[in-house]
Amino acid sequence: MSDTGYALEARGIVKIFGNHVALDAVDFGLRPGEVHALLGENGAGKSTLIKILTGAYQPDGGMVLADGEPVHLDNPQQAQTHGIGTVYQEVNLLPNRSIAENLYLGHQPTRFGLVDRRRMETGARGILKRYGLEIDPSSELGAHSVAVQQIVAIARAVELSGKVLILDEPTASLDRNEVERLFEIIRDLKARGLAVVFITHFLDQVFAVADRVTILRNGKLVDTRALDDMTRTDVVRLMLGKDVAFSGATGVEDARPMGEVLLDFANYGRKRSVHPFNLTIHKGEVIGVAGLLGSGRTEMARIMFGADSADEGILEIAGKKTSIARPTDAIANGFGFCPEDRKAEGIFGDLSVRENIIIALQGKLGWFSALNRDEQMEIAGRFGESMDIRAASLDMPIKLLSGGNQQKVILSRWLATDPAFLILDEPTRGIDVGAHAEIVRTINRLRDEGLALVVISSELDEVVAYSSRIVVMRDREMVAELSGENINPGVIVQAIANHREGPSA
Amino acid sequence: MSRSMRPLLATAIIFVIAYALAVMQFPTMFSTRVLGNFLTDNAFLGITAVGMTFVIISGGIDLSVGAVIGFTGVLIAVLISWAGWHPLPAFALALAVAATFGGVMGLAIHYLQVPAFIVTLAGMFLARGGASVITQDSVPIHHDFYDWISELIIRLPGGGRLSFIGLLMVAVFILGALLAHRTRFGSYVYALGGNTVSASLMGVPVARTTVGVYMLSSVLAALAGIVFSLYTSAGYPLAAVGVELDAISAVVIGGTLLTGGYGFVLGTFIGVMLLGLVQTYIIFDGTLSSWWTKIVIGALLFLFIVLQRLIFAASAQGEKAS
Numbered sequence: 001m002s003d004t005g006y007a008l009e010a011r012g013i014v015k016i017f018g019n020h021v022a023l024d025a026v027d028f029g030l031r032p033g034e035v036h037a038l039l040g041e042n043g044a045g046k047s048t049l050i051k052i053l054t055g056a057y058q059p060d061g062g063m064v065l066a067d068g069e070p071v072h073l074d075n076p077q078q079a080q081t082h083g084i085g086t087v088y089q090e091v092n093l094l095p096n097r098s099i100a101e102n103l104y105l106g107h108q109p110t111r112f113g114l115v116d117r118r119r120m121e122t123g124a125r126g127i128l129k130r131y132g133l134e135i136d137p138s139s140e141l142g143a144h145s146v147a148v149q150q151i152v153a154i155a156r157a158v159e160l161s162g163k164v165l166i167l168d169e170p171t172a173s174l175d176r177n178e179v180e181r182l183f184e185i186i187r188d189l190k191a192r193g194l195a196v197v198f199i200t201h202f203l204d205q206v207f208a209v210a211d212r213v214t215i216l217r218n219g220k221l222v223d224t225r226a227l228d229d230m231t232r233t234d235v236v237r238l239m240l241g242k243d244v245a246f247s248g249a250t251g252v253e254d255a256r257p258m259g260e261v262l263l264d265f266a267n268y269g270r271k272r273s274v275h276p277f278n279l280t281i282h283k284g285e286v287i288g289v290a291g292l293l294g295s296g297r298t299e300m301a302r303i304m305f306g307a308d309s310a311d312e313g314i315l316e317i318a319g320k321k322t323s324i325a326r327p328t329d330a331i332a333n334g335f336g337f338c339p340e341d342r343k344a345e346g347i348f349g350d351l352s353v354r355e356n357i358i359i360a361l362q363g364k365l366g367w368f369s370a371l372n373r374d375e376q377m378e379i380a381g382r383f384g385e386s387m388d389i390r391a392a393s394l395d396m397p398i399k400l401l402s403g404g405n406q407q408k409v410i411l412s413r414w415l416a417t418d419p420a421f422l423i424l425d426e427p428t429r430g431i432d433v434g435a436h437a438e439i440v441r442t443i444n445r446l447r448d449e450g451l452a453l454v455v456i457s458s459e460l461d462e463v464v465a466y467s468s469r470i471v472v473m474r475d476r477e478m479v480a481e482l483s484g485e486n487i488n489p490g491v492i493v494q495a496i497a498n499h500r501e502g503p504s505a
Numbered sequence: 506m507s508r509s510m511r512p513l514l515a516t517a518i519i520f521v522i523a524y525a526l527a528v529m530q531f532p533t534m535f536s537t538r539v540l541g542n543f544l545t546d547n548a549f550l551g552i553t554a555v556g557m558t559f560v561i562i563s564g565g566i567d568l569s570v571g572a573v574i575g576f577t578g579v580l581i582a583v584l585i586s587w588a589g590w591h592p593l594p595a596f597a598l599a600l601a602v603a604a605t606f607g608g609v610m611g612l613a614i615h616y617l618q619v620p621a622f623i624v625t626l627a628g629m630f631l632a633r634g635g636a637s638v639i640t641q642d643s644v645p646i647h648h649d650f651y652d653w654i655s656e657l658i659i660r661l662p663g664g665g666r667l668s669f670i671g672l673l674m675v676a677v678f679i680l681g682a683l684l685a686h687r688t689r690f691g692s693y694v695y696a697l698g699g700n701t702v703s704a705s706l707m708g709v710p711v712a713r714t715t716v717g718v719y720m721l722s723s724v725l726a727a728l729a730g731i732v733f734s735l736y737t738s739a740g741y742p743l744a745a746v747g748v749e750l751d752a753i754s755a756v757v758i759g760g761t762l763l764t765g766g767y768g769f770v771l772g773t774f775i776g777v778m779l780l781g782l783v784q785t786y787i788i789f790d791g792t793l794s795s796w797w798t799k800i801v802i803g804a805l806l807f808l809f810i811v812l813q814r815l816i817f818a819a820s821a822q823g824e825k826a827s
Binding site for chain 1 (some may be wrong): 683687688689691692693695696698699702703704705707708709766767815
């Protein structure tokens with residue numbers, strides 16, 4: 001076959017799940033000695049493409065070529081024999097075994113049928129040195145930091161495959177120094193001629209380390225380009241698919257008179273999760289949170305709700321200093337939280353719609369004042385009607401409802417507790433148009449009733465429509481707070497890509 | 506490494522202290538005779554516990570071993586005393602049957618994704634029931650080979666005797682330690698106990714290792730059954746009831762983490778010896794009910810589970826801080 005110059009190539013890959021086209025004729029070429037970033041929002045098809053390249057999925061169309069030869073990859077082990085190694089976000093090694101064994105497992109040097117531990121540890125020490133690690137190879141992997149474990153995982157993948165290294169969000173749980181160290185290693189591997197695929201949500205990191213970028217959106221290839229002649233704004237625009245920058249200020253309604261201050265977060269943050277932020281929230285306003293996936297939006301919401309406790313900063317509720325260390329504290333203070341991953345963190349799939357609605361209220365009331373069935377039916381019925389929940393019966397399991405109706409149930413759950421402050425993380429993701437409109441209407445109605453809301457959404461048009469202020473997150477940091485006529489998709493995209501004003505302008 | 510060594514060290518220290526206290530009360534307990542009998546009397550338990558160590562390190566459990574000992578004993582006794590077989594082919598058949606039995610359990614655990622607890626519980630009922638179907642009574646064994654083996658003894662100064670079965674147990678422990686700590690199979694067993702998903706992504710043959718672990722456990726249980734029949738010169742379907750729990754106790758007291766991933770075969774040896782010490786003490790005392798053994802084992806077991814929790818919780822916090 002002709003030499004394509006690609007170490008690994010995907011041609012016209014199609015992957016279909018049910019009647020959903022996850023990848024639609026995607027081409028992807030990886031040259032030796034380059035770092036190639038793969039970008040796209042959630043559901044764009046990044047992970048599906050990676051799983052095909054590593055043999056975890058089989059494509060429904062198109063082919064994978066290694067060194068110009070078509071290959072058939074049945075499983076990750078087989079990909080390894082073609083020189084393709086992968087390191088995942090969560091380190092997939094054995095924390096209970098020594099570093100040397102993690103490097104050599106399955107390939108240990110043996111003598112007389114027994115593992116030659118001395119040779120293994122000498123070899124391991126040599127490998128670690130090449131990655132700038134001066135640690136004892138006989139020490140337990142789990143005793144080291146995530147960064148060291150990550151480097152060991154990379155070392156193992158490179159030693160075993162040695163041609164293509166796929167890094168799937170390797171920096172997600174590292175701090176800045178550790179990320180820099182990882183980048184040195186990546187640059188070093190690049191100089192050694194390895195082809196590196198780098199998947200991340202952090203644009204800064206893409207520009208710091210990658211040579212070319214491939215952007216996917218909705219399962220389609222948007223473009224593959226050299227990063228030299230691109231700006232951050234270009235990248236964000238390609239990812240979000242919005243032709244926005246030139247729309248100018250839209251006629252945003254005047255900033256409505258602000259209600260009294262409800263919440264004041266001062267220097268509120270959590271290590272390795274969200275940098276400290278300052279945010280004041282008034283009664284009767286909606287604060288939109290914009291930012292790419294992984295920018296710290298969800299982490300911010302979790303800290304506000306106490307799902308992860310803040311380790312610095314002060315929170316004042318209506319002028320009184322309060323500590324929210326657990327969701328119980330948050331609920332007692334009138335908070336509510338609709339999480340992003342509805343299935344895993346929102347609904348109790350096997351419980352009925354009624355039970356799903358009353359559960360937060362029951363939690364708030366405590367053990368000793370159980371709601372009887374009539375009260376439950378009354379509450380559930382009231383919300384079923386006002387939220388227009390389309391269920392055959394309030395006693396059917398919630399998992400049988402559509403996504404939009406499930407979301408309405410979760411909203412009802414919190415509204416039943418008569419909250420003062422609601423946090424909605426991607427409330428309109430994956431739901432049909434009708435339910436979508438219903439949720440947006442509800443957000444507006446709640447604001448007018450005097451609730452304070454924080455709404456996280458990737459849909460810029462939607463955020464713009466109902467927010468009185470917009471907070472922009474990037475790299476786990478609050479980089480801008482927009483209000484008035486700055487609330488338009490163009491300015492938001494600018495802020496996501498490249499902050500021009502200082503934080504909390 | 507030091508973290509996983511700590512429970513082992515604790516066991517060793519407790520054994521030394523307990524033995525010293527016992528000797529202070531009964532000076533005759535410090536003799537080659539008592540030490541030799543330690544090995545002989547606990548041989549079948551020790552051999553079973555080696556297999557159990559592998560199972561627990563891999564993150565599983567094997568409840569069938571006591572029943573396999575009983576079944577093996579009956580099978581051998583019937584073949585020798587009723588069918589007139591020579592003991593050696595009878596032993597070989599018993600080991601082969603056990604290997605098949607353990608292999609099937611391993612296959613069920615891996616491919617049907619049924620918890621090991623359930624599969625080996627079913628195995629326990631099958632083996633115990635099978636033994637009782639063959640015969641309800643104790644079948645005595647009289648054979649020249651048995652007499653010959655029982656006379657294979659190394660005499661020690663001070664009147665002690667190292668029996669064949671005691672030495673066999675020591676050999677099984679040494680081979681077990683080599684297998685666990687110095688072979689690829691051993692490293693795969695630890696890998697399974699650490700994280701099955703990671704292990705399979707790292708290319709560990711998960712199915713083969715799982716089947717191997719349960720085969721090993723059943724074969725060693727059958728070997729323990731052979732040792733038990735040499736020890737008692739009989740086969741009885743209700744022999745060794747509850748030995749699986751003694752074996753699990755010895756493994757945990759020996760410093761193996763019940764959730765898998767950490768442990769030492771030689772730790773199990775100390776665990777078995779500690780259990781033996783308790784029994785010997787009670788025999789020396791003479792006034793205590795033998796049920797005190799159970800109480801002491803229970804207390805030790807609880808102590809060690811708490812100890813492991815504390816050690817692993819403490820070092821987990823250390824990781825976050827660093």
